[in-house]
Amino acid sequence: MQTVSENRAFGGVQGVYRHAAQTTGCEMTFGLYLPPQAKRQPVPLLWYLSGLTCTHENAMTKAHAQEHAARHGLAVVFPDTSPRGDGVADDPAYDLGQGAGFYVNATQAPWAAHFQMWEYIATELPRVLMANFPLKEDRQAITGHSMGGHGALTLAMRLPGRFASVSAFAPIANPSASDWGRKQFAAYLGADESAWAGHDATLLMREAGFAGPVLIDQGGADQFLDLLRPEALAEAMAARRQPGVFRMQAGYDHSYFFVASFMADHIAFHAQALGQ
Amino acid sequence: MQTVSENRAFGGVQGVYRHAAQTTGCEMTFGLYLPPQAKRQPVPLLWYLSGLTCTHENAMTKAHAQEHAARHGLAVVFPDTSPRGDGVADDPAYDLGQGAGFYVNATQAPWAAHFQMWEYIATELPRVLMANFPLKEDRQAITGHSMGGHGALTLAMRLPGRFASVSAFAPIANPSASDWGRKQFAAYLGADESAWAGHDATLLMREAGFAGPVLIDQGGADQFLDLLRPEALAEAMAARRQPGVFRMQAGYDHSYFFVASFMADHIAFHAQALGQ
Numbered sequence: 105m106q107t108v109s110e111n112r113a114f115g116g117v118q119g120v121y122r123h124a125a126q127t128t129g130c131e132m133t134f135g136l137y138l139p140p141q142a143k144r145q146p147v148p149l150l151w152y153l154s155g156l157t158c159t160h161e162n163a164m165t166k167a168h169a170q171e172h173a174a175r176h177g178l179a180v181v182f183p184d185t186s187p188r189g190d191g192v193a194d195d196p197a198y199d200l201g202q203g204a205g206f207y208v209n210a211t212q213a214p215w216a217a218h219f220q221m222w223e224y225i226a227t228e229l230p231r232v233l234m235a236n237f238p239l240k241e242d243r244q245a246i247t248g249h250s251m252g253g254h255g256a257l258t259l260a261m262r263l264p265g266r267f268a269s270v271s272a273f274a275p276i277a278n279p280s281a282s283d284w285g286r287k288q289f290a291a292y293l294g295a296d297e298s299a300w301a302g303h304d305a306t307l308l309m310r311e312a313g314f315a316g317p318v319l320i321d322q323g324g325a326d327q328f329l330d331l332l333r334p335e336a337l338a339e340a341m342a343a344r345r346q347p348g349v350f351r352m353q354a355g356y357d358h359s360y361f362f363v364a365s366f367m368a369d370h371i372a373f374h375a376q377a378l379g380q
Numbered sequence: 381m382q383t384v385s386e387n388r389a390f391g392g393v394q395g396v397y398r399h400a401a402q403t404t405g406c407e408m409t410f411g412l413y414l415p416p417q418a419k420r421q422p423v424p425l426l427w428y429l430s431g432l433t434c435t436h437e438n439a440m441t442k443a444h445a446q447e448h449a450a451r452h453g454l455a456v457v458f459p460d461t462s463p464r465g466d467g468v469a470d471d472p473a474y475d476l477g478q479g480a481g482f483y484v485n486a487t488q489a490p491w492a493a494h495f496q497m498w499e500y501i502a503t504e505l506p507r508v509l510m511a512n513f514p515l516k517e518d519r520q521a522i523t524g525h526s527m528g529g530h531g532a533l534t535l536a537m538r539l540p541g542r543f544a545s546v547s548a549f550a551p552i553a554n555p556s557a558s559d560w561g562r563k564q565f566a567a568y569l570g571a572d573e574s575a576w577a578g579h580d581a582t583l584l585m586r587e588a589g590f591a592g593p594v595l596i597d598q599g600g601a602d603q604f605l606d607l608l609r610p611e612a613l614a615e616a617m618a619a620r621r622q623p624g625v626f627r628m629q630a631g632y633d634h635s636y637f638f639v640a641s642f643m644a645d646h647i648a649f650h651a652q653a654l655g656q
Contacts, residue, residue: 112601113637165636168444171644325388360441361389368447 105236108133114174115140118164123232127224128187129217134229135164135182136237139174148243148378149179149233150371151267153225153259155250156284157203160184163249166360172368176375179239183229185251187218200288206279207255208303210292219292225255226263245374249273249363250332251284253320257305257337261314269377271319271370273363274326277337278306284331306333309340318348319373321366323356381512384409390450391416394440399508403500404463405493410505411440411458412513415450424519424654425455425509426647427543429501429535431526432560433479436460439525442636448644452651455515459505461527463494476564482555483531484579486568495568501531502539521650525549525639526608527560529596533581533613537590545653547595547646549639550602553613554582560607582609585616594624595649597642599632 108120116139125132141147150173154163163169164182173180186192186205193214195201205221234241246267248256253275260270279285280300289300301307318341322334338350356362384396392415401408417423426449430439436458439445449456462468462481469490471477477491486495510517522543524532529551536546555561556576565576577583594617598610614626632638 111633111635111637112599112631112641114641118637166441168447168640170637171444171447171640323388355388357387359387361387361394361446364444364447365388365390 114170116174125224125228127220127228130187130189130192133160133184135160137170137173137180139177141177142238146238146240147177147179149239150374151246152180152182153248153252153255154185155252156199158185168364168367172371176371176380178375183225192218200291206288208292212294215292243378245269245378247271247370251276254279254305258303258308261308261312264315269316269374270314271373274322274332274358276332278333280304282331282333306336306340309344313344313346317377318346320350322352323362324352324354325356326358328358390446392450401500401504403496403504406463406465406468409436409460411436413446413449413456415453417453418514422514422516423453423455425515426650427522428456428458429524429528429531430461431528433474434461444640444643448647452647452656454651459501468494476567482564484568488568488570491568519654521545521654523547523646527552530555530581534579534584537584537588540591545593545650546590547649549597550599550608550634552608554609556580558607558609582612582616585620589620589622593653594622596626598628599638600628600630601632602634604634
């Protein structure tokens with residue numbers, strides 16, 4: 105693992121690191137914020153999964169997470185959203201290929217060779233993080249924005265016991281019924297829709313739910329409401345009696361100004377679930 | 381004036397606007413954050429001047445100012461750092477020409493035609509802001525980073541009564557004795573150094589000081605310490621008995637992670653001076 109940069113931030117360190125990943129068969133870059141408390145002892149870890157077109161860098165600079173993470177003593181990891189590089193398959197569309205991994209393990213050509221983002225986030229990156237940084241493996245939580253909200257919700261529900269809490273900002277909530285989902289699942293997972301169900305937060309919520317608190321924020325003026333389908337997830341949460349809060353935030357759009365506006369709430373929510 | 385974008389943020393609005401500027405003879409773009417309090421009544425205005433290579437956009441997304449501005453009821457304006465466009469003179473170096481206006485009125489060719497940033501910030505942009513937004517003209521404060529810290533300090537000291545308070549993050553503190561200054565002042569203002577003195581915060585502090593509180597933050601691990609010359613300003617402040625605080629922040633570098641880390645303090649400082 106190689107250190108790309110380290111900047112002091114809010115008394116802690118905002119680092120960027122690179123490593124040769126086996127799951128994705130390429131170099132992967134991630135950001136990790138360690139709060140000041142990590143100088144003395146291991147700290148809990150919050151995962152932040154990013155949306156379409158993002159790298160590790162967008163949320164690290166725009167989500168305003170570090171200030172609140174420092175206050176509550178949480179580390180925050182900002183993974184990349186896909187494998188990258190010249191040898192990695194890509195597509196001219198912004199919503200397929202590099203920058204659009206959708207947090208699945210691709211089974212179809214040409215994607216299967218590198219697009220193993222589920223495995224990377226669920227298994228390989230946690231191992232790298234726990235081996236190299238003062239983090240508490242048994243104290244993790246997860247959040248994300250848009251495609252990253254989809255990733256956070258699906259990982260949380262399908263890895264029971266891994267995360268104490270899950271939240272999302274404007275998640276792609278029902279991808280198997282949306283053009284943000286059907287196109288990508290067909291490409292990565294093939295035409296058989298039974299393979300898609302494990303990657304649809306609404307279907308997973310109906311099926312299994314989450315054994316902890318859930319917080320969803322959705323902007324009421326989001327320009328992608330039709331693609332996100334928040335109503336499907338809200339219905340599924342309520343129908344299941346899932347402990348949690350779904351907030352429709354009037355006037356907010358899909359941008360990082362929306363994410364930043366409610367980051368303090370999300371970090372406080374996870375800190376409480378993690379006993380911080 | 382044309383609206384480029386408006387995003388709801390922390391209950392207020394982060395806008396980006398463009399207008400044909402007479403002082404600089406080109407289209408100028410600026411960001412303006414209006415806090416929620418501005419829906420009911422005019423609010424005080426904090427100026428944030430940016431550093432070399434920046435546009436209006438860097439601080440708007442990376443400085444984490446909006447959250448604290450919303451709490452204290454301050455508007456924040458993020459001007460561009462120079463005139464821009466195909467018809468505007470430029471230089472291949474990152475520290476001269478477009479993105480490097482240094483907040484002076486150029487008198488030398490080829491710069492004089494457009495590089496009138498002092499006049500733009502001191503006269504024209506305030507007029508545009510006061511005419512179009514609910515702002516209190518008699519309640520203004522100013523801050524900035526690096527080259528923008530230089531701008532904030534020089535404008536504050538040379539426009540007595542305009543700003544209630546001034547602060548800076550890692551300002552270019554003594555440009556007439558630095559390679560971040562001598563090169564640019566020679567190009568923009570000519571070889572006669574007497575024309576430079578009005579644009580050197582250390583010299584102005586020795587000469588006149590500031591009739592209000594001053595807050596300076598400087599990273600102790602800043603990679604540009606030799607160019608910034610904070611020791612000259614610290615000496616001048618102490619020698620003058622200038623009311624104010626100069627903080628050397630151990631371990632912090634020149635990045636926006638440093639700026640963001642202390643933004644809460646700076647906004648609270650200005651809010652207090654503005655009676656918020």
